[in-house]
Amino acid sequence: MTYRRRLSQDTVRRRPAEVDLRPYQAAKSLLTGEDRRERLRFAQEHLNWNNADLGKVMFSVESRFCLYSDDRRRRVYRRSGERYRQACIV
Template sequence: MQRQLRDLRGVAISQWTVRRRLHEKNLTPKIPAIVPKLTPARRQVRLRFARNHLNWTLEQWGSVLFSNETRTCLHGTDRRRKVCRTPKERFADCCLEERSAYGGGFCMIWGAISIRTRIDPDIIRKGDRVHERRGLTDVRYIEEILAIHVVP
């Protein structure tokens, strides 16, 4: 910011002035929220969907099931956390974050909701054997998720 102000307005200020002003406005460093990347094409698809369903009734929405799957880390988080410390405190216990090798693994969890019901979350398994590395294909999604939880 210091550099941007200098380049934009020709004003030289210290980094401490910048930090103080940000702090006065309650602006502190945070990890950014994660959102889906929306390409122009995806934005158009979403806009078309919204326009096509603008006047739907509750009865029509009642026939829709919204589902989602999410990746969950088994040990901690895969996002970087921040700590405030002095240079000498780098390896102090209060400034450490223990991690399992390779993140400790993860699992996928699926769930769904509609106006009328909520389907309890379910774990999506990679395969029957540990060494089997099967991804979630459309066939597996239909056979192992939808057929069990959705189809009567």
């Protein structure tokens, strides 16, 4: 059965909220075993660095700035407490 009824954008935006769905930024995948081993290896290799070694490293603070309304982050509709549910992870 096909319905041919026009829906307003407000109706489409309102419907998820009526069933307790909210837009959230999609969670990223958790670290894999390989990722953990690689991070541990890196930490162990640099464990004994002194101030002279660290002085050769450039540290930076990265901030995200959005010049347009679309920040291109993936969003998912989910209920509170479902952040790490497989369907909500990218």
